[in-house]
Amino acid sequence: MGASITVEGLVMTYGSLRAVDDISFTVAPGEFFGLLGPNGAGKTTTLETVEGLRKATAGRVDIDGFDPWKRQPELQRRIGVQLQASSFFERLTAREQLSTFAALYGIGPERADALLEQVGLVEKAGDPVEKLSGGQKQRLSIACALVHDPEVLFLDEPTAALDPQSRRNLWDFLQGLNDSGRTVILTTHYMEEAETLCDRVAIIDHGRILELDTPDALIRGLDVPTRISLEPEAIGLDEARALPGALDVQQTAGSVVIETREPGPLLAELASRDALAGLAVSKGTLEDVFLSRTGREYRA
């Protein structure tokens, strides 16, 4: 179970626009791989080329020896695709959607009930798809992609347009998907999502890969100082500046924030002075990496 994916020198041009500009990466069997980028960065185009929906202008895509553009049933039985739009048969119930997709892969309708159970839609089995909520539709859509238990799963912005509760709920479900050795590729523009789910993340902008590593390594590589914040009463500003390893100290509305690259000794010192009231420690997030690499200018 699990297939490896190789993308080499992928280029997609639409007229003069280079939507994908020389992208290369490999995904190992069983890996959860993320394509992270702002809207219009080229991540969906990249994903669709890997799925076989688009023909690359240049470059090569290989899934376990298959070229996905050639539409071979042997490959198609091994990949599962959840598309960005919720693509369903109109006016069919959740169970009918699943059993119809199952039949397309030569699988019996009993698989539908197993999947409804897995994605927590048993109670909605008889409801037409039009009546499902956004989160339920996304889960059904992922269930449709899993109907034939594929070795590779493609998820295109699975949590887009979901409220925070539904998003976290879906993450819990997605997290286990590569446990059985399945390879998963996901696109997203949520840093937290990539950080939570992905083994490795490629940050994409303007059709190019800017960074590619594990989320932790990306954050470490960013070299942002750790921020320690305390209640203003806990410590005076001058006292804080004199602490070992303190780089910068700022007073904000409700707290004193100390930046340091050596949080260990500094925290020990604070503890010895019993000055830990309101302590909160934060290091960089993938968002910091993202913003530092893609720039901060607003994009509509």
Next chain:
Amino acid sequence: MKTRSPLMSLMVAMAKGFVRDKMTLFWSVAFPLMFLVLFGGIFTDQGAAKLDVVQVGQVSVLDDLPKLARETLGEGFTVEKRQSLDAALQKLKDGDIDGVVTQRGDEVVIHFSAADQVKAAQVQGWFSGLVQVANQAATDTPPKFKLTTEQVEDEGLKQIQYVTPSLLGWAVAMSAAFGAALNLVSWRVNGLLRRLRLAPIPTSSVVMARVGVSLVVALGQAAIFIGLATALFGLKLSGWWPLVIPLLAAGTLAFLSIGMLGGAISKTEEGAIGLANFIVLPMAFLSGSFFPLDGAPTWLQIISNCLPLKHLNQGMLDVMVRDQGPSAIVLPMIILLGFALVLGGIAAKLFRWDT
């Protein structure tokens, strides 16, 4: 439960989507049936519209008519006696009656209105006949020639006989074209076509499923139309009527290809509906679905002959009510399948998987 084949599962999915959509169901079944009831039920007797004539004063050709002759006359005629000529003429001018008859000496005078020339001619024809009969009777010699009229059709081609095949043709054209266009566009817009493209099924199975569903729908429409027209309006089918099945199948393919073409061109569902309407409705008029085109000018008949629905209607009339055999459907079938082939080919060329 058994695992359905991919083709069958797509057909079932399409059919369920169709049956559960009350709007589509209304437009493809109930709406044409409304027309059948309108044309078949309400206008049935229009062909034998009666003539109303007012008689003022003595008119010997009418008064001396034997009772039996008056009664036969009465089937197409009502003669009412009035006193005032002026009042009668006013009624004629108003269009309430179709003629006024008086007698001046040996002269029978017919007043008619040019507003309805057909009825005016009928009134004049009737009375000229009556005068002839009276003249001949006055010579006291038995008539040498006798006129017998016989209609070609056993009961005459009653209105329902004409409208059932014609409206059925329109209904089938509408649901096949709309079904294909809408199906294609909505599946493309919601991304389902792309999703299906990534499933291990031949792409043609999507089209084949659509063909299968449209054929079933067309046969269902035929069953409802023929059943209802027979039960309620006295439709009499001729012996070869089962030949409508191959005809309808060929017609469905032709209209499907029109719908596929519309679906390939249109970007939105609204656009597809508009385009299908734009093609099917004028085609229905020009193909004689609502009224016969026998009296239409030649150029209109030439256009009419270029439309597939015209040939479907013609073929169905021939086998359903004109008692013609298999040879009557050969040419319509060839034309319909030709349309399907050419338009379907163009549609396949223009086909797109996504927006």
